[in-house]
Amino acid sequence: MTHFQKLKTTSILKWVSSDKHLTLSEIPFFLIKRALHTTKASLFEANLIPSSQTLTLISILNWVSSFSSDNNLNLSKIQFSLNRRALHTTKASVLESSPIPSSQTQTLISDTDITDAQSALRDYLHSTRSFQFTDAEYISKNSPNFLRNLIERVENKQEIGRSITRYLRYHPINEFEPFFDSIGLNPSEFNHLLPRKLMFLSDDDLLLENFHFLCNYGFPGCKIGKIYMGETEVFKYEYGVLSSKLKAYEELGMSKTSVIKLIGCSPCLLIGGVNEVFVEVLEELKSLGIECDWIGGCLSEKNSYDWNKVLGLLHMFSKIGCNGEELRALLIRNPEILLDNSGKTTNSLIGLLIKLGVPMIEIRSLLLQFPQVQVGTFIMNLRQGLTLLVEIEMEDKEIQKIVRTHSKILGLCSFKRPTSLLTKLNVGKKRLCRIIQEDPNQLMNWILGTKVSPFPPLPSSYEDQVKSIFLVDLGFVENSNEMKRALKLFRGKSDELQERFDCLVKAGLNSNDVSNIVKNAPHILNQSRDVIEKKIDFLVHGMGYPVESLVSFPSYVAYTIERVKLRYSMYKWLRDEGIASPMLALSTIVASSDKKFVNKYVNNHPKGPEVWEKFKKSLSSG
Numbered sequence: 001m002t003h004f005q006k007l008k009t010t011s012i013l014k015w016v017s018s019d020k021h022l023t024l025s026e027i028p029f030f031l032i033k034r035a036l037h038t039t040k041a042s043l044f045e046a047n048l049i050p051s052s053q054t055l056t057l058i059s060i061l062n063w064v065s066s067f068s069s070d071n072n073l074n075l076s077k078i079q080f081s082l083n084r085r086a087l088h089t090t091k092a093s094v095l096e097s098s099p100i101p102s103s104q105t106q107t108l109i110s111d112t113d114i115t116d117a118q119s120a121l122r123d124y125l126h127s128t129r130s131f132q133f134t135d136a137e138y139i140s141k142n143s144p145n146f147l148r149n150l151i152e153r154v155e156n157k158q159e160i161g162r163s164i165t166r167y168l169r170y171h172p173i174n175e176f177e178p179f180f181d182s183i184g185l186n187p188s189e190f191n192h193l194l195p196r197k198l199m200f201l202s203d204d205d206l207l208l209e210n211f212h213f214l215c216n217y218g219f220p221g222c223k224i225g226k227i228y229m230g231e232t233e234v235f236k237y238e239y240g241v242l243s244s245k246l247k248a249y250e251e252l253g254m255s256k257t258s259v260i261k262l263i264g265c266s267p268c269l270l271i272g273g274v275n276e277v278f279v280e281v282l283e284e285l286k287s288l289g290i291e292c293d294w295i296g297g298c299l300s301e302k303n304s305y306d307w308n309k310v311l312g313l314l315h316m317f318s319k320i321g322c323n324g325e326e327l328r329a330l331l332i333r334n335p336e337i338l339l340d341n342s343g344k345t346t347n348s349l350i351g352l353l354i355k356l357g358v359p360m361i362e363i364r365s366l367l368l369q370f371p372q373v374q375v376g377t378f379i380m381n382l383r384q385g386l387t388l389l390v391e392i393e394m395e396d397k398e399i400q401k402i403v404r405t406h407s408k409i410l411g412l413c414s415f416k417r418p419t420s421l422l423t424k425l426n427v428g429k430k431r432l433c434r435i436i437q438e439d440p441n442q443l444m445n446w447i448l449g450t451k452v453s454p455f456p457p458l459p460s461s462y463e464d465q466v467k468s469i470f471l472v473d474l475g476f477v478e479n480s481n482e483m484k485r486a487l488k489l490f491r492g493k494s495d496e497l498q499e500r501f502d503c504l505v506k507a508g509l510n511s512n513d514v515s516n517i518v519k520n521a522p523h524i525l526n527q528s529r530d531v532i533e534k535k536i537d538f539l540v541h542g543m544g545y546p547v548e549s550l551v552s553f554p555s556y557v558a559y560t561i562e563r564v565k566l567r568y569s570m571y572k573w574l575r576d577e578g579i580a581s582p583m584l585a586l587s588t589i590v591a592s593s594d595k596k597f598v599n600k601y602v603n604n605h606p607k608g609p610e611v612w613e614k615f616k617k618s619l620s621s622g
Helices: 009-018 029-036 040-045 057-066 075-084 091-096 103-107 111-128 133-141 144-153 160-170 176-182 187-193 205-217 221-230 232-236 241-250 256-265 276-287 292-298 307-319 324-333 336-355 360-368 375-391 396-412 418-425 429-438 440-446 462-474 481-489 494-506 511-520 522-526 529-542 554-558 561-576 586-590 594-600 608-621
Strands: none
Touching: 111 133, 111 144, 111 160, 133 176, 144 160, 144 176, 176 187, 176 221, 187 221, 205 221, 205 232, 205 241, 221 232, 221 256, 241 256, 256 292, 276 292, 276 307, 307 336, 324 336, 324 360, 336 360, 336 375, 360 396, 375 396, 375 418, 396 429, 396 440, 418 429, 429 440, 462 481, 462 494, 462 511, 481 511, 481 522, 494 511, 494 522, 494 529, 511 522, 511 554, 522 554, 529 554, 529 561, 554 586, 561 586, 561 608
16 A cells, blocks of 8 residues: 555545645546545545535546546646535435536436436336326426436436436435426425425325325316415315315306316315305306306416405495496406406506596496406506606696596507607697697507607797787897797796886886896796895895896896895804905805805804804794
8 A cells, every 4th residue: 555545535635735736647546536535524624625515426526537547637627626516415415415407407408318217207106106107107297397306316317217216226205396396386385395204195195185186176287286385274184075175166056167267266265165255256246147157267377366355346346336237248348357456456446536536427437338458557557647647747637637538548558758758749848738638639649659740839829929029128139049038938928027027127227227137037037026026125125235236136036035035144144253245246145056155154254154054944944
């Protein structure tokens, strides 16, 4: 025996890992194999393999063997392979583990491999575990996730059937895993359902008995998992109980096909006696002349149903005045009205219309003539339409009027966003409101996916003509850019503009000065007469500035009185403290930003910030 053979495994691993430039030719191959057959503890002790990954020893040995003739293979290559998947248990437990195969691994498994694996599993369940042949075949052919995991466990991928047969001979499986897989459950769904103390299905005879009964009744095996997830208690029923429950629903007048769909959607109906609420739903439908099997044909296996809500909606139809013939025609034409989200969606639609002030008689009319569209889509479009009307600032009364008269258009159409619509139409919000109010059918031209043409500019109105004359009198050049800009800025009526102009003249300014003020700052005439008078009064009597100050700084009128009072109060205090110069320019006091005003003036006095905050609180509370 060489001195290498006398070394302990951990010593070998430490020695190998200490020299990253060591080539494979310098390491006797049997030592590598011996090292790789060590336990988890030894490998971790050598710091070769991180514990957060997983590794199969057989795959590593095969990999090392394949490169044993390469004398230039660097140890870093071996360590890279080891670090890809770390060993978290001993060799035996690794073989028993069930790693979930990656999508790349799954693509390498051929149809032939799957077929061989199915046969091996079927033979094991039937011959070794004494399953009925039909059960063994069903489980083996309908548990794809379990089969892939099983294929991953075996060493020899060239002979899958033999490898699995040999593996199963020494490694008994938890039979609940392929069973749950075969009834349509994913591993993530059934992992917490696995019995803690059972491995063999034969130990739970009631589970198999009830499964067999459901299959014989007509339930597809792959759909039984939904029943198990919804009501596990069903599979603990004694012999004959499940049969009596299903027969009870047949006696209500439902066919086997309808009962299968019903229970598949609502497994809770198998708990306790016959569900009284569901019976009431059937009675209500019978009173409308609708047969019991109708509801079975309308149910979706993808959904679950709350029969209390369905019954509540049927009662709501009665409250809003729907008679039997009308409601029967509606439900047969559009079953989703009743069953979409167990009726909750239709109830939401009714509630929204009531909040918008739509009378019950008009809600009834809408429902009875409901278009061929999903209720969920209708209510989503309706809300988007309301958002459009709100964002263009239409008055509430006008919105309610449009909803009452054109709710179908709002519910059937998906409109462009308000900002996009205003841009493409080249109109303002007020004009768009007026267009919709005059002809709500215009909304149909603004559906998503349609091309929108801009509206032509409005012809000059009488108001615009009067405003133009007013501006020309002030000295504006007709049709000049300056005049167009002023017309866009004006918000008041023509007579209000003249009234506000006269207000400035009465304050002590001559007409020429006021004309110049309006030319420089047309927006000041958007202030009401009362507001202008109040601001001028504070300028003259509160601040002590002459009214002529407005000629050099007309924008004073546009600032809020609160801002002016705050700035002036602070300036007056600084002036009294000898910090600010007397009669500071009005624009300097009012127009500069808060940050600039504070940095340039307030912070010049140690108590300035404190006084500033005091004035702010005083004005806000006042």
